[in-house]
Amino acid sequence: DIVMTQSPDSLAVSLGERVTINCKSSQSVLYSSNKRNYLAWYQQKPGQPPKLIVYWASTRESGVPDRFSGSGSGTDFALTISSLQAEDVAIYYCQQHYGLPLTFGQGTKLEIK
Amino acid sequence: EVYLVESGGGLVQPGGSLRLSCAASGFTFSESWMSWVRQAPGKGLEWVANIKDDGSEESYVDSVKGRFTISRDNAKNSVYLQMRSLSVADTAVYYCARSPHDTKYNWFGPWGQGTLVTVSS
Numbered sequence: 001d002i003v004m005t006q007s008p009d010s011l012a013v014s015l016g017e018r019v020t021i022n023c024k025s026s027q028s029v030l031y032s033s034n035k036r037n038y039l040a041w042y043q044q045k046p047g048q049p050p051k052l053i054v055y056w057a058s059t060r061e062s063g064v065p066d067r068f069s070g071s072g073s074g075t076d077f078a079l080t081i082s083s084l085q086a087e088d089v090a091i092y093y094c095q096q097h098y099g100l101p102l103t104f105g106q107g108t109k110l111e112i113k
Numbered sequence: 114e115v116y117l118v119e120s121g122g123g124l125v126q127p128g129g130s131l132r133l134s135c136a137a138s139g140f141t142f143s144e145s146w147m148s149w150v151r152q153a154p155g156k157g158l159e160w161v162a163n164i165k166d167d168g169s170e171e172s173y174v175d176s177v178k179g180r181f182t183i184s185r186d187n188a189k190n191s192v193y194l195q196m197r198s199l200s201v202a203d204t205a206v207y208y209c210a211r212s213p214h215d216t217k218y219n220w221f222g223p224w225g226q227g228t229l230v231t232v233s234s
Contacts, residue, residue: 052222
C-alpha cells in the first residue's frame with residue numbers, strides 16, 4: 001500500500017497569512033506515460049463531508065477559490081493557501097490515486113491564530 | 114447541481130448485515146465511476162470500494178474484501194454497499210462519492226452527506 005504522510009498534523013495561522021500543508025507518499029505517484037501526478041487534496045469542515053479542491057496534484061476543482069494551489073511531483077506535494085480566510089478553517093487531506101488501495105493522509109487541522 | 118443522498122445506516126449488532134444506498138442526480142450517472150469512503154468517529158478517511166460505470170469492475174480495500182459488495186443500478190441512478198459480518202471496526206460514517214476519472218485509480222468529488230453505521234451489541 002502507498003502510505004501518505006502529511007505534515008504538520010495541525011497548525012494555527014493568522015488571517016491573511018500564507019499556509020502550506022505538506023504531503024509525502026511512500027512511493028512515487030507520478031505516472032511516467034502521461035507525466036501526471038496522481039494526487040488529490042480535500043477540505044473537510046466540521047460536520048460536513050469532504051470537498052475536493054485539487055486533483056492531478058495542481059488542477060483546482062471548479063469553483064474553488066484561486067487562493068488554493070497544489071504543487072509538487074513524485075513523492076512530495078504541498079497545498080498552499082495564499083491568504084488565509086476565516087472560512088478556510090478545516091481539516092485537509094491528501095489522497096493518492098496511483099494504486100490500490102486508494103489511500104489518504106492522516107489529515108492536517110488548520111485553525112486561526 | 115450534483116446531489117448524492119445516502120441512506121440505510123443505523124445500529125447493527127456484530128456479525129450482522131446492512132445495505133447502504135446512494136441516490137444520485139445532476140450528472141450522467143451511467144458514465145461515472147462511483148465510490149464508497151468511510152470515516153470512523155473522530156478519525157481520518159478510508160476508501161472502501163469503487164465500481165465502474167457499467168458495473169463490470171469492482172475494487173475493494175483488503176479489510177472489507179469478502180464481506181462487502183458494491184453494486185449499482187443505472188436505471189435507478191443508485192449505487193449500493195452490501196455489508197456482511199460487520200464488526201465494531203466497521204463503525205463509521207459512510208460516504209458515497211462520484212469518482213470523476215474513467216479508471217479505478219480515482220479521486221472523489223462530489224460527496225454525499227454520509228450515513229452513520231454503528232456496530233455495537
